[in-house]
Amino acid sequence: MNTPRIFAVLGNPIKHSLSPRLHTLFGLQTGLQIEYIRQCVEPANFNEHVRQFFANGGRGLNITLPFKEQAYALAGSHISERARAAGSANTLWQENGAIHACNTDGVGLVNDMLRQHVTLRESRILLIGAGGATRGVLPALLQAGCAHLHIVNRTEDKAHALAAQATVPPATQAQVTASAFSALQGNWDIIINATSSSLSGEPLPLPDSVFRADSVAYDMLYTASGDTPFLQQARAAGALHTSDGLGMLVYQGAESFRIWNQIEPDAVPVLAALRTELTESR
Structure with missing residues:
Protein backbone atom coordinates (compact mmCIF):
# COMPACT_ATOMS: atom_id res chain seq x y z
CA MET A 1 0.00 0.00 0.00
CA ASN A 2 1.34 3.45 -0.92
CA THR A 3 2.14 5.79 1.94
CA PRO A 4 0.01 8.94 1.64
CA ARG A 5 1.64 12.31 1.18
CA ILE A 6 1.00 14.39 4.30
CA PHE A 7 -0.14 18.03 4.10
CA ALA A 8 -1.74 20.43 6.56
CA VAL A 9 -3.10 23.93 6.98
CA LEU A 10 -1.96 25.90 10.02
CA GLY A 11 -3.91 28.75 11.55
CA ASN A 12 -5.67 30.01 14.65
CA PRO A 13 -8.65 29.60 14.42
CA ILE A 14 -8.72 26.90 11.75
CA LYS A 15 -11.77 24.67 12.26
CA HIS A 16 -13.78 26.20 9.40
CA SER A 17 -11.05 25.83 6.76
CA LEU A 18 -12.14 24.13 3.54
CA SER A 19 -8.55 23.32 2.56
CA PRO A 20 -8.68 19.64 3.63
CA ARG A 21 -11.69 18.97 1.39
CA LEU A 22 -10.21 21.05 -1.42
CA HIS A 23 -6.92 19.14 -1.48
CA THR A 24 -8.63 15.78 -1.05
CA LEU A 25 -10.52 16.54 -4.27
CA PHE A 26 -7.29 17.55 -6.01
CA GLY A 27 -5.73 14.27 -4.87
CA LEU A 28 -8.63 12.22 -6.21
CA GLN A 29 -8.49 14.08 -9.51
CA THR A 30 -4.75 13.57 -10.00
CA GLY A 31 -4.53 10.04 -8.59
CA LEU A 32 -2.32 11.02 -5.66
CA GLN A 33 -2.93 9.51 -2.24
CA ILE A 34 -2.86 12.41 0.17
CA GLU A 35 -3.75 13.11 3.78
CA TYR A 36 -4.50 16.75 4.54
CA ILE A 37 -5.38 17.97 8.04
CA ARG A 38 -6.19 21.17 9.93
CA GLN A 39 -3.87 22.11 12.77
CA CYS A 40 -4.58 24.93 15.23
CA VAL A 41 -1.28 26.36 16.45
CA GLU A 42 -0.44 28.77 19.25
CA PRO A 43 1.65 31.72 18.00
CA ALA A 44 4.57 30.96 20.30
CA ASN A 45 4.77 27.40 18.94
CA PHE A 46 4.49 28.18 15.20
CA ASN A 47 8.14 27.91 14.13
CA GLU A 48 8.77 24.72 16.06
CA HIS A 49 5.51 23.20 14.82
CA VAL A 50 6.51 23.84 11.21
CA ARG A 51 10.00 22.37 11.67
CA GLN A 52 8.58 19.29 13.42
CA PHE A 53 5.99 18.78 10.67
CA PHE A 54 8.71 18.55 8.01
CA ALA A 55 11.02 16.52 10.28
CA ASN A 56 8.18 13.96 10.53
CA GLY A 57 7.96 13.65 6.73
CA GLY A 58 5.27 16.23 5.94
CA ARG A 59 5.27 17.35 2.30
CA GLY A 60 3.66 20.79 2.39
CA LEU A 61 1.87 23.37 4.52
CA ASN A 62 -0.73 26.01 3.81
CA ILE A 63 -0.58 28.95 6.20
CA THR A 64 -3.51 31.15 7.13
CA LEU A 65 -4.18 33.86 9.71
CA PRO A 66 -2.38 34.96 11.76
CA PHE A 67 0.86 33.30 10.59
CA LYS A 68 1.57 34.43 7.01
CA GLU A 69 4.22 36.99 7.95
CA GLN A 70 5.79 34.57 10.44
CA ALA A 71 5.95 31.90 7.72
CA TYR A 72 7.66 34.38 5.42
CA ALA A 73 10.29 35.15 8.07
CA LEU A 74 10.82 31.48 8.87
CA ALA A 75 11.88 30.69 5.29
CA GLY A 76 14.70 33.22 5.43
CA SER A 77 16.32 33.58 2.01
CA HIS A 78 14.34 30.68 0.48
CA ILE A 79 11.35 32.75 -0.62
CA SER A 80 9.77 33.06 -4.05
CA GLU A 81 9.41 36.34 -5.91
CA ARG A 82 5.68 36.24 -5.19
CA ALA A 83 6.27 35.94 -1.45
CA ARG A 84 8.96 38.63 -1.52
CA ALA A 85 6.62 41.06 -3.30
CA ALA A 86 3.79 40.31 -0.86
CA GLY A 87 5.93 40.28 2.27
CA SER A 88 4.08 37.18 3.45
CA ALA A 89 3.73 33.47 2.68
CA ASN A 90 0.83 31.01 2.59
CA THR A 91 2.66 27.97 1.17
CA LEU A 92 5.64 26.17 2.71
CA TRP A 93 7.66 23.13 1.65
CA GLN A 94 11.11 21.71 2.29
CA GLU A 95 14.00 21.21 -0.15
CA ASN A 96 17.43 19.89 0.83
CA GLY A 97 16.65 20.42 4.49
CA ALA A 98 15.62 24.07 4.03
CA ILE A 99 12.10 25.48 4.38
CA HIS A 100 10.91 27.35 1.27
CA ALA A 101 7.98 29.77 0.97
CA CYS A 102 5.63 31.15 -1.67
CA ASN A 103 2.49 33.26 -1.68
CA THR A 104 -0.24 31.94 -3.97
CA ASP A 105 -3.04 34.31 -2.89
CA GLY A 106 -2.45 36.80 -5.69
CA VAL A 107 -2.33 34.21 -8.46
CA GLY A 108 -5.43 32.62 -6.93
CA LEU A 109 -7.37 35.89 -7.16
CA VAL A 110 -6.16 36.69 -10.68
CA ASN A 111 -6.88 33.20 -12.01
CA ASP A 112 -10.40 33.25 -10.57
CA MET A 113 -11.05 36.62 -12.20
CA LEU A 114 -9.73 35.34 -15.52
CA ARG A 115 -12.06 32.32 -15.18
CA GLN A 116 -14.91 34.81 -14.97
CA HIS A 117 -13.63 36.73 -18.02
CA VAL A 118 -12.81 39.83 -15.97
CA THR A 119 -10.49 42.17 -17.87
CA LEU A 120 -7.58 43.13 -15.62
CA ARG A 121 -5.27 44.74 -18.18
CA GLU A 122 -5.72 48.53 -18.32
CA SER A 123 -8.47 48.34 -15.68
CA ARG A 124 -9.04 50.75 -12.80
CA ILE A 125 -9.12 48.78 -9.55
CA LEU A 126 -10.33 49.90 -6.13
CA LEU A 127 -8.82 47.69 -3.41
CA ILE A 128 -10.51 47.99 -0.02
CA GLY A 129 -8.31 47.39 3.04
CA ALA A 130 -4.62 47.70 3.84
CA GLY A 131 -3.94 44.51 5.79
CA GLY A 132 -2.31 41.20 4.98
CA ALA A 133 -4.97 40.16 2.46
CA THR A 134 -4.35 43.31 0.42
CA ARG A 135 -0.59 42.90 0.67
CA GLY A 136 -0.91 39.34 -0.63
CA VAL A 137 -2.79 40.21 -3.83
CA LEU A 138 -1.45 43.68 -4.67
CA PRO A 139 1.66 42.47 -6.58
CA ALA A 140 -0.35 40.06 -8.75
CA LEU A 141 -2.91 42.72 -9.68
CA LEU A 142 -0.12 45.07 -10.74
CA GLN A 143 1.58 42.25 -12.65
CA ALA A 144 -1.71 41.61 -14.48
CA GLY A 145 -1.37 45.04 -16.07
CA CYS A 146 -3.99 47.23 -14.38
CA ALA A 147 -3.76 50.92 -15.25
CA HIS A 148 -4.65 52.39 -11.85
CA LEU A 149 -4.90 50.70 -8.46
CA HIS A 150 -6.28 52.70 -5.54
CA ILE A 151 -6.10 51.47 -1.93
CA VAL A 152 -8.77 52.77 0.44
CA ASN A 153 -8.69 52.10 4.17
CA ARG A 154 -10.26 53.38 7.38
CA THR A 155 -6.76 54.19 8.67
CA GLU A 156 -5.43 56.36 5.85
CA ASP A 157 -1.76 56.14 6.88
CA LYS A 158 -1.78 52.36 6.37
CA ALA A 159 -3.18 52.75 2.86
CA HIS A 160 -0.52 55.30 1.93
CA ALA A 161 2.25 53.15 3.42
CA LEU A 162 1.15 50.13 1.39
CA ALA A 163 0.87 52.18 -1.80
CA ALA A 164 4.38 53.54 -1.25
CA GLN A 165 5.78 50.01 -0.87
CA ALA A 166 4.17 48.72 -4.07
CA THR A 167 6.54 47.70 -6.84
CA VAL A 168 5.11 48.57 -10.24
CA PRO A 169 6.35 46.31 -13.08
CA PRO A 170 8.24 48.51 -15.60
CA ALA A 171 6.18 47.23 -18.51
CA THR A 172 2.88 48.37 -16.99
CA GLN A 173 3.59 51.80 -15.46
CA ALA A 174 0.47 51.46 -13.33
CA GLN A 175 -0.59 54.31 -11.08
CA VAL A 176 -0.87 53.32 -7.39
CA THR A 177 -2.71 55.72 -5.09
CA ALA A 178 -4.36 55.65 -1.66
CA SER A 179 -6.87 57.51 0.49
CA ALA A 180 -9.32 57.34 3.34
CA PHE A 181 -12.94 56.48 2.54
CA SER A 182 -13.93 60.13 3.01
CA ALA A 183 -11.69 61.21 0.11
CA LEU A 184 -12.79 58.49 -2.30
CA GLN A 185 -13.83 59.79 -5.71
CA GLY A 186 -14.89 58.48 -9.11
CA ASN A 187 -16.05 55.06 -10.21
CA PRO A 207 -20.47 55.91 -1.88
CA ASP A 208 -22.76 54.24 -4.42
CA SER A 209 -20.94 56.24 -7.10
CA VAL A 210 -17.86 53.95 -6.99
CA PHE A 211 -19.96 51.26 -8.72
CA ARG A 212 -21.23 51.21 -12.29
CA ALA A 213 -23.55 48.67 -13.88
CA ASP A 214 -20.56 47.12 -15.65
CA SER A 215 -18.29 47.20 -12.57
CA VAL A 216 -17.06 43.91 -11.09
CA ALA A 217 -17.47 43.61 -7.31
CA TYR A 218 -15.34 40.86 -5.76
CA ASP A 219 -15.32 39.87 -2.07
CA MET A 220 -12.27 37.82 -1.06
CA LEU A 221 -14.41 36.13 1.62
CA TYR A 222 -16.88 33.41 0.69
CA THR A 223 -20.12 32.00 2.04
CA ALA A 224 -22.26 28.95 1.43
CA SER A 225 -24.67 31.00 -0.66
CA GLY A 226 -21.99 32.77 -2.67
CA ASP A 227 -23.33 36.07 -1.32
CA THR A 228 -21.90 38.49 1.25
CA PRO A 229 -22.96 41.85 2.74
CA PHE A 230 -20.41 43.61 0.51
CA LEU A 231 -21.80 41.98 -2.62
CA GLN A 232 -25.34 42.90 -1.56
CA GLN A 233 -24.15 46.49 -1.09
CA ALA A 234 -22.58 46.46 -4.56
CA ARG A 235 -25.73 45.14 -6.24
CA ALA A 236 -27.88 47.70 -4.44
CA ALA A 237 -25.58 50.37 -5.91
CA GLY A 238 -26.11 48.98 -9.40
CA ALA A 239 -23.22 46.55 -10.00
CA LEU A 240 -24.35 43.55 -12.02
CA HIS A 241 -21.25 41.30 -11.85
CA THR A 242 -20.49 40.11 -8.31
CA SER A 243 -18.38 37.25 -6.98
CA ASP A 244 -17.33 35.90 -3.61
CA GLY A 245 -13.87 34.47 -2.95
CA LEU A 246 -14.47 30.71 -3.11
CA GLY A 247 -12.79 30.58 -6.52
CA MET A 248 -9.78 32.44 -5.14
CA LEU A 249 -9.50 29.81 -2.40
CA VAL A 250 -9.60 27.00 -4.96
CA TYR A 251 -7.10 28.57 -7.35
CA GLN A 252 -4.59 29.50 -4.63
CA GLY A 253 -4.88 25.92 -3.38
CA ALA A 254 -4.34 24.57 -6.89
CA GLU A 255 -1.11 26.54 -7.16
CA SER A 256 0.08 25.24 -3.77
CA PHE A 257 -0.76 21.70 -4.91
CA ARG A 258 1.27 22.25 -8.10
CA ILE A 259 4.27 23.53 -6.13
CA TRP A 260 4.25 20.55 -3.78
CA ASN A 261 3.52 17.78 -6.27
CA GLN A 262 4.65 19.12 -9.68
CA ILE A 263 1.15 18.33 -10.98
CA GLU A 264 -1.31 21.06 -11.96
CA PRO A 265 -4.88 20.12 -11.01
CA ASP A 266 -7.97 21.37 -12.83
CA ALA A 267 -9.56 23.91 -10.49
CA VAL A 268 -12.89 24.30 -12.33
CA PRO A 269 -14.59 20.98 -11.43
CA VAL A 270 -13.26 21.17 -7.87
CA LEU A 271 -14.70 24.67 -7.49
CA ALA A 272 -18.07 23.42 -8.78
CA ALA A 273 -18.01 20.48 -6.36
CA LEU A 274 -17.15 22.69 -3.37
CA ARG A 275 -19.87 25.19 -4.27
CA THR A 276 -22.43 22.38 -4.46
CA GLU A 277 -21.29 20.92 -1.13
CA LEU A 278 -21.44 24.34 0.54
CA THR A 279 -24.93 25.02 -0.82
CA GLU A 280 -26.21 21.62 0.32
CA SER A 281 -24.78 22.17 3.81
CA ARG A 282 -26.82 25.34 4.40
Whole structure:
Protein backbone atom coordinates (compact mmCIF):
# COMPACT_ATOMS: atom_id res chain seq x y z
CA MET A 1 0.00 0.00 0.00
CA ASN A 2 1.34 3.45 -0.92
CA THR A 3 2.14 5.79 1.94
CA PRO A 4 0.01 8.94 1.64
CA ARG A 5 1.64 12.31 1.18
CA ILE A 6 1.00 14.39 4.30
CA PHE A 7 -0.14 18.03 4.10
CA ALA A 8 -1.74 20.43 6.56
CA VAL A 9 -3.10 23.93 6.98
CA LEU A 10 -1.96 25.90 10.02
CA GLY A 11 -3.91 28.75 11.55
CA ASN A 12 -5.67 30.01 14.65
CA PRO A 13 -8.65 29.60 14.42
CA ILE A 14 -8.72 26.90 11.75
CA LYS A 15 -11.77 24.67 12.26
CA HIS A 16 -13.78 26.20 9.40
CA SER A 17 -11.05 25.83 6.76
CA LEU A 18 -12.14 24.13 3.54
CA SER A 19 -8.55 23.32 2.56
CA PRO A 20 -8.68 19.64 3.63
CA ARG A 21 -11.69 18.97 1.39
CA LEU A 22 -10.21 21.05 -1.42
CA HIS A 23 -6.92 19.14 -1.48
CA THR A 24 -8.63 15.78 -1.05
CA LEU A 25 -10.52 16.54 -4.27
CA PHE A 26 -7.29 17.55 -6.01
CA GLY A 27 -5.73 14.27 -4.87
CA LEU A 28 -8.63 12.22 -6.21
CA GLN A 29 -8.49 14.08 -9.51
CA THR A 30 -4.75 13.57 -10.00
CA GLY A 31 -4.53 10.04 -8.59
CA LEU A 32 -2.32 11.02 -5.66
CA GLN A 33 -2.93 9.51 -2.24
CA ILE A 34 -2.86 12.41 0.17
CA GLU A 35 -3.75 13.11 3.78
CA TYR A 36 -4.50 16.75 4.54
CA ILE A 37 -5.38 17.97 8.04
CA ARG A 38 -6.19 21.17 9.93
CA GLN A 39 -3.87 22.11 12.77
CA CYS A 40 -4.58 24.93 15.23
CA VAL A 41 -1.28 26.36 16.45
CA GLU A 42 -0.44 28.77 19.25
CA PRO A 43 1.65 31.72 18.00
CA ALA A 44 4.57 30.96 20.30
CA ASN A 45 4.77 27.40 18.94
CA PHE A 46 4.49 28.18 15.20
CA ASN A 47 8.14 27.91 14.13
CA GLU A 48 8.77 24.72 16.06
CA HIS A 49 5.51 23.20 14.82
CA VAL A 50 6.51 23.84 11.21
CA ARG A 51 10.00 22.37 11.67
CA GLN A 52 8.58 19.29 13.42
CA PHE A 53 5.99 18.78 10.67
CA PHE A 54 8.71 18.55 8.01
CA ALA A 55 11.02 16.52 10.28
CA ASN A 56 8.18 13.96 10.53
CA GLY A 57 7.96 13.65 6.73
CA GLY A 58 5.27 16.23 5.94
CA ARG A 59 5.27 17.35 2.30
CA GLY A 60 3.66 20.79 2.39
CA LEU A 61 1.87 23.37 4.52
CA ASN A 62 -0.73 26.01 3.81
CA ILE A 63 -0.58 28.95 6.20
CA THR A 64 -3.51 31.15 7.13
CA LEU A 65 -4.18 33.86 9.71
CA PRO A 66 -2.38 34.96 11.76
CA PHE A 67 0.86 33.30 10.59
CA LYS A 68 1.57 34.43 7.01
CA GLU A 69 4.22 36.99 7.95
CA GLN A 70 5.79 34.57 10.44
CA ALA A 71 5.95 31.90 7.72
CA TYR A 72 7.66 34.38 5.42
CA ALA A 73 10.29 35.15 8.07
CA LEU A 74 10.82 31.48 8.87
CA ALA A 75 11.88 30.69 5.29
CA GLY A 76 14.70 33.22 5.43
CA SER A 77 16.32 33.58 2.01
CA HIS A 78 14.34 30.68 0.48
CA ILE A 79 11.35 32.75 -0.62
CA SER A 80 9.77 33.06 -4.05
CA GLU A 81 9.41 36.34 -5.91
CA ARG A 82 5.68 36.24 -5.19
CA ALA A 83 6.27 35.94 -1.45
CA ARG A 84 8.96 38.63 -1.52
CA ALA A 85 6.62 41.06 -3.30
CA ALA A 86 3.79 40.31 -0.86
CA GLY A 87 5.93 40.28 2.27
CA SER A 88 4.08 37.18 3.45
CA ALA A 89 3.73 33.47 2.68
CA ASN A 90 0.83 31.01 2.59
CA THR A 91 2.66 27.97 1.17
CA LEU A 92 5.64 26.17 2.71
CA TRP A 93 7.66 23.13 1.65
CA GLN A 94 11.11 21.71 2.29
CA GLU A 95 14.00 21.21 -0.15
CA ASN A 96 17.43 19.89 0.83
CA GLY A 97 16.65 20.42 4.49
CA ALA A 98 15.62 24.07 4.03
CA ILE A 99 12.10 25.48 4.38
CA HIS A 100 10.91 27.35 1.27
CA ALA A 101 7.98 29.77 0.97
CA CYS A 102 5.63 31.15 -1.67
CA ASN A 103 2.49 33.26 -1.68
CA THR A 104 -0.24 31.94 -3.97
CA ASP A 105 -3.04 34.31 -2.89
CA GLY A 106 -2.45 36.80 -5.69
CA VAL A 107 -2.33 34.21 -8.46
CA GLY A 108 -5.43 32.62 -6.93
CA LEU A 109 -7.37 35.89 -7.16
CA VAL A 110 -6.16 36.69 -10.68
CA ASN A 111 -6.88 33.20 -12.01
CA ASP A 112 -10.40 33.25 -10.57
CA MET A 113 -11.05 36.62 -12.20
CA LEU A 114 -9.73 35.34 -15.52
CA ARG A 115 -12.06 32.32 -15.18
CA GLN A 116 -14.91 34.81 -14.97
CA HIS A 117 -13.63 36.73 -18.02
CA VAL A 118 -12.81 39.83 -15.97
CA THR A 119 -10.49 42.17 -17.87
CA LEU A 120 -7.58 43.13 -15.62
CA ARG A 121 -5.27 44.74 -18.18
CA GLU A 122 -5.72 48.53 -18.32
CA SER A 123 -8.47 48.34 -15.68
CA ARG A 124 -9.04 50.75 -12.80
CA ILE A 125 -9.12 48.78 -9.55
CA LEU A 126 -10.33 49.90 -6.13
CA LEU A 127 -8.82 47.69 -3.41
CA ILE A 128 -10.51 47.99 -0.02
CA GLY A 129 -8.31 47.39 3.04
CA ALA A 130 -4.62 47.70 3.84
CA GLY A 131 -3.94 44.51 5.79
CA GLY A 132 -2.31 41.20 4.98
CA ALA A 133 -4.97 40.16 2.46
CA THR A 134 -4.35 43.31 0.42
CA ARG A 135 -0.59 42.90 0.67
CA GLY A 136 -0.91 39.34 -0.63
CA VAL A 137 -2.79 40.21 -3.83
CA LEU A 138 -1.45 43.68 -4.67
CA PRO A 139 1.66 42.47 -6.58
CA ALA A 140 -0.35 40.06 -8.75
CA LEU A 141 -2.91 42.72 -9.68
CA LEU A 142 -0.12 45.07 -10.74
CA GLN A 143 1.58 42.25 -12.65
CA ALA A 144 -1.71 41.61 -14.48
CA GLY A 145 -1.37 45.04 -16.07
CA CYS A 146 -3.99 47.23 -14.38
CA ALA A 147 -3.76 50.92 -15.25
CA HIS A 148 -4.65 52.39 -11.85
CA LEU A 149 -4.90 50.70 -8.46
CA HIS A 150 -6.28 52.70 -5.54
CA ILE A 151 -6.10 51.47 -1.93
CA VAL A 152 -8.77 52.77 0.44
CA ASN A 153 -8.69 52.10 4.17
CA ARG A 154 -10.26 53.38 7.38
CA THR A 155 -6.76 54.19 8.67
CA GLU A 156 -5.43 56.36 5.85
CA ASP A 157 -1.76 56.14 6.88
CA LYS A 158 -1.78 52.36 6.37
CA ALA A 159 -3.18 52.75 2.86
CA HIS A 160 -0.52 55.30 1.93
CA ALA A 161 2.25 53.15 3.42
CA LEU A 162 1.15 50.13 1.39
CA ALA A 163 0.87 52.18 -1.80
CA ALA A 164 4.38 53.54 -1.25
CA GLN A 165 5.78 50.01 -0.87
CA ALA A 166 4.17 48.72 -4.07
CA THR A 167 6.54 47.70 -6.84
CA VAL A 168 5.11 48.57 -10.24
CA PRO A 169 6.35 46.31 -13.08
CA PRO A 170 8.24 48.51 -15.60
CA ALA A 171 6.18 47.23 -18.51
CA THR A 172 2.88 48.37 -16.99
CA GLN A 173 3.59 51.80 -15.46
CA ALA A 174 0.47 51.46 -13.33
CA GLN A 175 -0.59 54.31 -11.08
CA VAL A 176 -0.87 53.32 -7.39
CA THR A 177 -2.71 55.72 -5.09
CA ALA A 178 -4.36 55.65 -1.66
CA SER A 179 -6.87 57.51 0.49
CA ALA A 180 -9.32 57.34 3.34
CA PHE A 181 -12.94 56.48 2.54
CA SER A 182 -13.93 60.13 3.01
CA ALA A 183 -11.69 61.21 0.11
CA LEU A 184 -12.79 58.49 -2.30
CA GLN A 185 -13.83 59.79 -5.71
CA GLY A 186 -14.89 58.48 -9.11
CA ASN A 187 -16.05 55.06 -10.21
CA TRP A 188 -14.05 51.90 -10.80
CA ASP A 189 -13.93 48.94 -13.15
CA ILE A 190 -13.20 46.44 -10.38
CA ILE A 191 -13.89 46.86 -6.66
CA ILE A 192 -12.26 44.23 -4.41
CA ASN A 193 -13.10 43.85 -0.73
CA ALA A 194 -9.97 42.59 1.04
CA THR A 195 -11.31 43.38 4.54
CA SER A 196 -13.21 41.12 6.91
CA SER A 197 -16.25 43.42 6.90
CA SER A 198 -18.51 40.71 5.50
CA LEU A 199 -17.88 38.53 8.56
CA SER A 200 -19.34 41.17 10.86
CA GLY A 201 -22.05 42.21 8.38
CA GLU A 202 -20.90 45.79 8.76
CA PRO A 203 -21.48 47.88 5.60
CA LEU A 204 -18.44 49.64 4.17
CA PRO A 205 -18.58 53.46 3.98
CA LEU A 206 -18.50 53.42 0.17
CA PRO A 207 -20.47 55.91 -1.88
CA ASP A 208 -22.76 54.24 -4.42
CA SER A 209 -20.94 56.24 -7.10
CA VAL A 210 -17.86 53.95 -6.99
CA PHE A 211 -19.96 51.26 -8.72
CA ARG A 212 -21.23 51.21 -12.29
CA ALA A 213 -23.55 48.67 -13.88
CA ASP A 214 -20.56 47.12 -15.65
CA SER A 215 -18.29 47.20 -12.57
CA VAL A 216 -17.06 43.91 -11.09
CA ALA A 217 -17.47 43.61 -7.31
CA TYR A 218 -15.34 40.86 -5.76
CA ASP A 219 -15.32 39.87 -2.07
CA MET A 220 -12.27 37.82 -1.06
CA LEU A 221 -14.41 36.13 1.62
CA TYR A 222 -16.88 33.41 0.69
CA THR A 223 -20.12 32.00 2.04
CA ALA A 224 -22.26 28.95 1.43
CA SER A 225 -24.67 31.00 -0.66
CA GLY A 226 -21.99 32.77 -2.67
CA ASP A 227 -23.33 36.07 -1.32
CA THR A 228 -21.90 38.49 1.25
CA PRO A 229 -22.96 41.85 2.74
CA PHE A 230 -20.41 43.61 0.51
CA LEU A 231 -21.80 41.98 -2.62
CA GLN A 232 -25.34 42.90 -1.56
CA GLN A 233 -24.15 46.49 -1.09
CA ALA A 234 -22.58 46.46 -4.56
CA ARG A 235 -25.73 45.14 -6.24
CA ALA A 236 -27.88 47.70 -4.44
CA ALA A 237 -25.58 50.37 -5.91
CA GLY A 238 -26.11 48.98 -9.40
CA ALA A 239 -23.22 46.55 -10.00
CA LEU A 240 -24.35 43.55 -12.02
CA HIS A 241 -21.25 41.30 -11.85
CA THR A 242 -20.49 40.11 -8.31
CA SER A 243 -18.38 37.25 -6.98
CA ASP A 244 -17.33 35.90 -3.61
CA GLY A 245 -13.87 34.47 -2.95
CA LEU A 246 -14.47 30.71 -3.11
CA GLY A 247 -12.79 30.58 -6.52
CA MET A 248 -9.78 32.44 -5.14
CA LEU A 249 -9.50 29.81 -2.40
CA VAL A 250 -9.60 27.00 -4.96
CA TYR A 251 -7.10 28.57 -7.35
CA GLN A 252 -4.59 29.50 -4.63
CA GLY A 253 -4.88 25.92 -3.38
CA ALA A 254 -4.34 24.57 -6.89
CA GLU A 255 -1.11 26.54 -7.16
CA SER A 256 0.08 25.24 -3.77
CA PHE A 257 -0.76 21.70 -4.91
CA ARG A 258 1.27 22.25 -8.10
CA ILE A 259 4.27 23.53 -6.13
CA TRP A 260 4.25 20.55 -3.78
CA ASN A 261 3.52 17.78 -6.27
CA GLN A 262 4.65 19.12 -9.68
CA ILE A 263 1.15 18.33 -10.98
CA GLU A 264 -1.31 21.06 -11.96
CA PRO A 265 -4.88 20.12 -11.01
CA ASP A 266 -7.97 21.37 -12.83
CA ALA A 267 -9.56 23.91 -10.49
CA VAL A 268 -12.89 24.30 -12.33
CA PRO A 269 -14.59 20.98 -11.43
CA VAL A 270 -13.26 21.17 -7.87
CA LEU A 271 -14.70 24.67 -7.49
CA ALA A 272 -18.07 23.42 -8.78
CA ALA A 273 -18.01 20.48 -6.36
CA LEU A 274 -17.15 22.69 -3.37
CA ARG A 275 -19.87 25.19 -4.27
CA THR A 276 -22.43 22.38 -4.46
CA GLU A 277 -21.29 20.92 -1.13
CA LEU A 278 -21.44 24.34 0.54
CA THR A 279 -24.93 25.02 -0.82
CA GLU A 280 -26.21 21.62 0.32
CA SER A 281 -24.78 22.17 3.81
CA ARG A 282 -26.82 25.34 4.40
